[in-house]
Amino acid sequence: MKRVAYCLLGLLLCAGCISKAKSDARVRTAFLAGRQQATAPANAPQVRGPSVQIVGNVKTKVVPWTKDLTLAKTLIAAEYQGVGNPSKIRIIRNGLITDIPPEQLLNGEDVPMQAGDLVEIHP
Numbered sequence: 001m002k003r004v005a006y007c008l009l010g011l012l013l014c015a016g017c018i019s020k021a022k023s024d025a026r027v028r029t030a031f032l033a034g035r036q037q038a039t040a041p042a043n044a045p046q047v048r049g050p051s052v053q054i055v056g057n058v059k060t061k062v063v064p065w066t067k068d069l070t071l072a073k074t075l076i077a078a079e080y081q082g083v084g085n086p087s088k089i090r091i092i093r094n095g096l097i098t099d100i101p102p103e104q105l106l107n108g109e110d111v112p113m114q115a116g117d118l119v120e121i122h123p
Contacts, residue, residue: 022095052113056121057082065115071100072110074119088122 050065052074059079063069071089080086089100093114100111113119 028092028097050115052115052117052119054078054119054121056080056086056119057123058121065113065117069113070110071113071119072105074113075105075121078119080121082121082123086121086123088120090120090122092118092120 052063052065052069054061054063054074057080058075059081060077063074063077071091075089085102085106087102089102089105091098091100091111091113093116104111
């Protein structure tokens, strides 16, 4: 799998269409999405329409996107199963990675979600 990602990265860089950092982010996003899809239970509910995917210790891996969906609402809907607060939360949007300190959410500073976002929750 790693070899495929590096080949894809090489093709994108050779084509000169995107930067290495952006290419790395896209490869990582595609890899995580593929890994999540491959490990999803066969009986998991399928979400139709726009959604947000969650990678980490959660009960629900895909949350339907709505105009008022925020990161806090996403974590509640996903039913975070970890013991204690996560150490790091990362949003991957259009290949760009944004780290959100959990303290930010605890202080009431929420982040609006966009359709297609991928959220990583690290213990």
